[in-house]
Amino acid sequence: MPSKKISEQNSLQNAEDNPRFSLIPPGFRYPKWRFILPFITETISGTALVFMPALVARIIELFTIGDVQQAWIDITGLCLLVLFLSLNEKIGWGTCFRTIVMLERDWKLYAGSLVPRSSQAGDPGAIVAVINKDTRNVANTLQPLNQAFSSFAIAFFGTIQLWLLSPLLAVSGLGGMILTIVLLTRISKILEQRAEIFRDKIGISTSKASDIATSIRTIVGLGAGQTMLGRYRTSALDVRKAQLAYERVHSWQGAARVFLIGCTTTVTIALALRGHTLNGAWITSIDPSHLVTVSGVLAMMVGPIWAVEMFLLIYRDAKVAHRRIVGLEKRSEPTASLASQSHEHAGSSQPLPASFAQLRLNAETRRVVYINPRSVGLTAQEYAETLVEYLRVNSDNREEILLSEPNPMIFAGTLEDHLTSGPPALTIDEREEYLKLTDSLEIAHRLGGENPTDYWLAEISAEGTNLSGGQRQRLALARAYAQKKPVLVLTEPVNSVDEPSQQFIFNQLEKYAGNPGVLEHLREVYIISTTMEVDRRIARANQRQGE
Incomplete structure (x- = not known):
């Protein structure tokens, strides 16, 4: 029994390490004809091409016996067949x-959708490599897949033609x-093993390049350019x-393929040239016109x-890529570990889940709750992440909760692009109100002047x-307000203001x-900050509660 359990555990582990390969991204559907039609056209082309050597041999034989008229009819048929195959290839x-x-686009969309759902999305460089490289590798499997399966028709009909000439030729070729x-x-x-290692090195090198690209101002300020470039150079050498x-x-x-194909062709041609000597001339057992069929079929069976x-080459790369995407998918799955273990934090002066429960009660009455994370021995970031995990574990909808980072990323684009970077559609009046509520209207005026038409189109640098x-x-x-999430966790939102x-x-x-207006969607707001203004508001709330 123990050995059986171990075997089952190993099977489960292998299944996790080698997930079942899928060409279609989860949640997407395509018409079946998109996959069936290329397979059919490729099979038709392969089957027709493998019969062409026999048709050429027949034409040679017709000319040899003097039936020129039928030979030209067959040549016309051959030309029509070539035109048909050209059109067939174009369609397929x-x-x-x-x-x-379409597959590559949808795999990119699927992989991209996993990133914001993950609290531990992983290394940015590795994620970039997954979205840009791995999705393409998976999608590109379709073309060789069609060719590989349609090649069975070529092998089948080619073997039949060789068998009709000589069973020995068919056995040798097949x-x-x-x-x-x-x-x-x-x-x-x-x-596949080498591809896995190669892919690891690509992810590491991409991360080094990403570090340099996103932190160039910091690198220059620290005078760390040579150090960062040295690290990138090392990772690039590892990739090489x-x-x-x-x-x-x-x-x-490739060498093994050429060697074995050469041996097979040589042996099969040698068998086809078997015969006897007559009046000093070598007479083959197979009609000379059929030798064209043998050589042509062998050439086609190389295909x-x-x-x-x-x-096999592309599929092995695609399997590695698919594992990377699945790995990103696993990291996007919710986890309760942080919230369930947060009360064990060494620096905490009180059990955090208990205090979180009290915070939610306070939020029900006051909407806006202020927290100084130093009271429990945490940084603002640690407290915010722990609180968010607790809220998500105890929430019916994780998507309702938005965590605002202490050092927010500002993307290149217009002021309008910045404010509307989230899913909700905003009216011009709503955008104006969000600027007023955050004392940001003067920023808009500084960027583009007093005219709204101008300042909404004002450019913000990366x-x-x-x-x-x-x-x-x-x-x-x-x-953050404009995302219209009911629960908002703000980490040091104004410590530089x-x-x-x-x-x-x-x-x-x-x-x-x-309350009615552009902030009516806010049900709970948690402001986690170490500023004096937050301390004053905490003291004021405690005083009111004591009264």
């Missing part, structure tokens, strides 16, 4: 490529083909080494081997470099939160 490949583009594919499959498993190791296996795969090799720290925080707070503006912003929030 066009459909296939359009479907690949046996060599099967042996080659088995060996290529073995080598492709090693390729991993890629060379991958390509070495790939080159051996399935190449198609299977390409499929990371808000044309704004001060306080201006960035006020605009970030306006954007002057005290008069802090007082104005908090007064406006207390006045309008939950």
Whole structure:
């Protein structure tokens, strides 16, 4: 019994490490004809092409016996067949490529949708590599998949033609083909291992590049340019080494394919040339015109081997990519660990879940609750993350809760783009109100003048470099309001703002939160800050509660 349990556990672990490959992203549906039509057209093309050598042999034979008229009729048929196959390829490949583009787009959308749902999304560089590279690798599996499956028709009908000429030729050709594919499959498993390592190195190198791109001002200010470039150079060298190791296996795969195909072709042609000597001339057992069929069919049967090799190569890369996407999906699953363990925090002076429950009671009466995280020995960020996890665990809808970061990211674009970066559609009046509530109207005027038409189109630099720290925080707070989430957790939302503006912003929030207007959606607001203004408001609330 213990061994059986261990076996079951190992099976479950293997299933987690090697998730079932899926070409279609979860939640998306496509018409079945998009996948069936390319397969049918590819099969028709392969089947017709494998019969073309026999048609050419027939034309040669007709000319040899003097039936020129029938030969020209067959040539006309051959030309029509080529035109048909050209049109057939246009339809099939066009459909296939359009479907690949759709798959890649939807895989990107799916992977991108997982990132904001995750409290532990992972390394930014690795996420960028998943969205940009892995999604493409999975989608690109469709084309070689069609070619690999349609190649069975080529192998089948090619073997039949060889069998009709000589069973020995059929056994030799098909046996060599099967042996080659088995060996290529073995080598492709090693390729998958090398691809996994190569993909790891790409993620690390992308992260180093991402660090430099997003922190260039900090790097320059610290004089750390050479250090950061040195780290990136090291990671780039690691990528190169991993890629060379991958390509070495790939080159051996190509060499093995060529060697086995060459051996199979040589042996099969030698068997086809068997015969006897008559009057000093070598007479083959097979009619000379049929030798064209043998050589042509052998050449066509190389196609399935190449198609299977390409499929195995791309499929192994796609499996690695699919595991990366699934890994991102797992990290996006909700976890209660932080909230359930938060009461064990060494620096806490009181059980946090108990205090959180009290906070929610306070929020029911006051809407806006102020917290100084130092009272429980936490930083504002630690307290906010712990509180958010608690709220999400005890909430019917996790999507209702928005956590505002202490150092908000300001994206490049217009002021209108910044405020409308979330899903809700905002009217011009609503946008104006959010600016007023956060004392941000003067920022708009400084960026674009007094005319709303001008300042809504005013440009904000990447990371808000044309704004001060306080201006960035006020605009970030306006954007947080505009998301229209019922529960808002603000982490040091105005610690870089002057005290008069802090007082104005908090007064406006207390006045309008939950009341008719642009803040009526706010049911609970938690302001986690170590500023003096927050301490004064906490003291004032405690005094009122004591009375």
